């Protein structure tokens with residue numbers, strides 16, 4: 001036997017002056033659920049309808065059949081189940097990606113902790129699940145493009161964050177399609193804020209105005225790390241070899257090649273791509289010893305994401321002490337790339353060192369610095385001509 005009951009939305013309860021109008025209240029459009037035993041199995045589930053007549057029909061069918069689902073019917077997956085499954089795969093394959101990234105994805109889907117939301121000064125946008133709860137949306141199939149657009153319209157964030165949220169939704173629904181829960185990706189109907197889709201934020205190397213000589217930001221950084229051999233080696237590994245922070249954390253001496261270079265990665269054609277060890281980095285590495293597990297900066301036991309977060313925190317302290325505004329570990333890699341470009345290393349070679357899939361990616365990210373390089377060359381030519389006439 002199944003009992004039908006109504007589960008009221010926040011809006012409905014607010015409409016009734018904060019009092020829940022009760023499970024049998026009929027004069028609202030809140031979603032209907034049913035609970036009880038079918039074939040000896042306890043169920044408490046949504047009926048995906050707000051009409052009592054339809055609900056009674058459905059319950060009669062289910063009771064006659066003795067099962068909740070019609071075996072011939074397509075499986076209806078709830079948004080909540082899909083979000084849980086998606087977040088699980090996300091944390092399972094976490095590969096040194098910042099915890100903050102995972103947290104942002106989680107927030108976009110499940111919303112923020114309500115206690116925190118009360119305390120913070122920041123404007124908080126509802127997560128997808130918050131929205132579904134308020135609207136009485138239960139299954140994935142119910143999420144249409146107009147509904148998602150309505151959800152997106154309620155966000156209070158700026159264009160950049162909006163764009164990220166749209167990406168998260170697209171990724172989530174893509175996941176649902178791969179799982180064959182959905183046939184279309186409704187988030188593809190959401191438009192990116194104007195001008196965001198194609199532009200890439202410019203790279204921000206340290207000392208952009210001083211390169212290729214070392215500028216004050218780098219000097220201040222070195223000053224903060226020079227008395228800490230491990231921190232120094234770690235910093236140089238990012239700045240002088242362009243490693244990503246997670247690759248620097250898991251750096252193993254077996255990446256030092258016989259010819260005195262660092263193995264960056266194996267190319268698609270199985271050839272090693274390496275970068276010569278900068279003399280500064282060489283001596284910093286010579287000054288430290290790998291641990292029993294063979295690593296310099298990682299126990300080899302903790303999760304890579306955790307170790308990476310620890311180093312990230314340490315570096316942000318360095319930036320803070322060095323008085324660098326907007327300091328971010330990734331900027332070492334940017335500095336590595338721009339430094340090489342301005343020293344005349346061709347773009348396609350820098351692209352290989354960065355491990356980009358195509359030189360176009362590199363060009364898009366470092367466009368400003370490619371232009372700066374061109375200007376450098378033009379100036380040298382002009383200088384050469386000028387001295388030519390003087391002679």
Ligand SMILES: [Zn+2]
Pocket residue numbers: 006007008009012013021028029030
């Ligand atoms: Zn209601």
